[in-house]
Amino acid sequence: MEFAVGDKAFYPAHGVGIVREISSIEIEGQVYETYVLKILENGMTIKVPVDNAEAIGLRKVMSGEIVEAVYSVLRDRDTPADKQVWNRRYREYMNKIKTGDPLEVAAVLRDLALLKGQKGLTFGERRMYDQAHSLILQELSVVLDQDEQQVRKHLATLFEE
Helix, strand or coil, X not given: CCCCCCCEEEECCCEEEEEEEEEEEEECCEEEEEEEEEECCCCCEEEEEHHHHHHHCCEECCCHHHHHHHHHHHHCCCCCCCCCCHHHHHHHHHHHHHHCCHHHHHHHXXXXXXXXXXXXXXXXXXXXXXXXHHHHHHHXXXXXXXXXXXXXXXXXHHHCC
16 A cells, blocks of 8 residues: 555554655664654654555545445444453453554444443543544544534434434
C-alpha cells in the first residue's frame, strides 16, 4: 500500500493522520524510507517505515462501503454482549482497538455503549469507550466530510433508547 504526501491514512490506536512527507532516515548504516504522519486529533507526528507500514496496520481511511458496514455494526442489537469478567473483556477489546479495523472498533464502541446503558463502566472501560468513540468519530467525519459535531450527534442517536 503506497501513500503520497497529502494522503489521509489511519494509524491504529491514534486515528486519522495526513502524510506530511516521505523522508529517509539512516539507522546503523541502513537507510529507511518513512512516512511522516501528522495525527489530526492531537497534532502528534509519527514516522512509519514504508516497508513496515502494512504490518503496523497503517491503512487508507475507510471507503463508503465500510462506512455503511460500521453503521450496521453500531445499530446491531442482536449480537449478545460479552459476558466475560471485566479484565478479560478489557484485554479483548484493547486488542480489537489496536487492530485498527473499523468494524472491530465499531463493535467495541457498540458493546461498551450498550453496557454503559445497562450499568456504569469501570474507569478502564470508560477510557476504552472514549478511545473507540474518538477513533470512529474522527474517521467518519473525515470520510463523510462532515463536522465532528454532526457525526457525534448521529452516533448519539444510534444509542438512544
